[in-house]
Amino acid sequence: MKKIKLFADGLKINELDDDFGIDIDGYTFNPSIFKKHEVEDYIKHSKKLLPKCKNKPVSFEVFADEEKEMIKQAKILNKLGNNIYVKVPITYTNKEFTSRVLETLVKENIKLNVTAIFTLDQIKKVLPILKETNTILSVFAGRIYDCGLDACKIMKEICSEVKANSKCETLWASPRMPYDYISAINVGAEIITMQGQQIKKLKTFGKKPEDYSLETVKQFYNDALSSGFKI
Numbered sequence: 001m002k003k004i005k006l007f008a009d010g011l012k013i014n015e016l017d018d019d020f021g022i023d024i025d026g027y028t029f030n031p032s033i034f035k036k037h038e039v040e041d042y043i044k045h046s047k048k049l050l051p052k053c054k055n056k057p058v059s060f061e062v063f064a065d066e067e068k069e070m071i072k073q074a075k076i077l078n079k080l081g082n083n084i085y086v087k088v089p090i091t092y093t094n095k096e097f098t099s100r101v102l103e104t105l106v107k108e109n110i111k112l113n114v115t116a117i118f119t120l121d122q123i124k125k126v127l128p129i130l131k132e133t134n135t136i137l138s139v140f141a142g143r144i145y146d147c148g149l150d151a152c153k154i155m156k157e158i159c160s161e162v163k164a165n166s167k168c169e170t171l172w173a174s175p176r177m178p179y180d181y182i183s184a185i186n187v188g189a190e191i192i193t194m195q196g197q198q199i200k201k202l203k204t205f206g207k208k209p210e211d212y213s214l215e216t217v218k219q220f221y222n223d224a225l226s227s228g229f230k231i
Helices: 013-017 030-035 042-053 067-078 099-107 119-130 141-146 151-165 180-185 198-205 209-229
Strands: 003-007 026-027 057-062 083-091 111-117 136-140 169-173 191-194
Touching: 003 169, 003 198, 013 042, 013 136, 026 191, 026 209, 030 042, 030 067, 030 198, 042 057, 057 111, 057 151, 083 099, 083 191, 099 111, 099 119, 111 119, 119 136, 119 151, 136 141, 141 151, 141 180, 151 169, 169 180, 180 191, 191 198
Parallel strands: 003 026, 003 191, 026 057, 057 083, 083 111, 111 136, 136 169, 169 191
Antiparallel strands: none
8 A cells, every 4th residue: 555655743752662553764853742742852852762763764843943043953953863854944933935044954965854835836936946955845734724725736736846846755744634644645745744643543444434333333332331321
């Protein structure tokens, strides 16, 4: 079934040893995930994660909002290992594109993962800078859906643009359900990143709906029985 690279998103250290029933090709992390996990030291925690990632691609994100500081953070993260992809947001918080940062980091031969991309226009803005690199372009398909838009249509347009005009790879980010794995393949994305629980649900692919229906009925029955509910 696998026709796409599967990255695991935001795993805790203990989850990196889990058996997901499918090969994991890389890992992605961001500051919001670290905050959720109550991480106190960004760099120390990143260093702890790396040995368990087994030299597979790992994306760590800068969080500065100014050009020089963003470049400084990117260089520090890059030094953590040869398998590091530095995540750089597509814009600053004032909506200005991070183009100058990307230009500088490309010249430094730092591997990049440009993140928080939502539109084809954003892709067209940065692709001339990145076209000769193996940059990962993380498009937040799930959040595009949240906007009430057809994420598959937009992703297909983006994937076509990227394939036609660069060596970059498109990543389906912020999936909302396991089926997004199939959608990512169908639109032509090279990578999808998924949370651990979503990855584990990929094992249900191929299961007969009738069998899954019966499992669900039995689950409701057994849960009610064990709870001692009465009507």
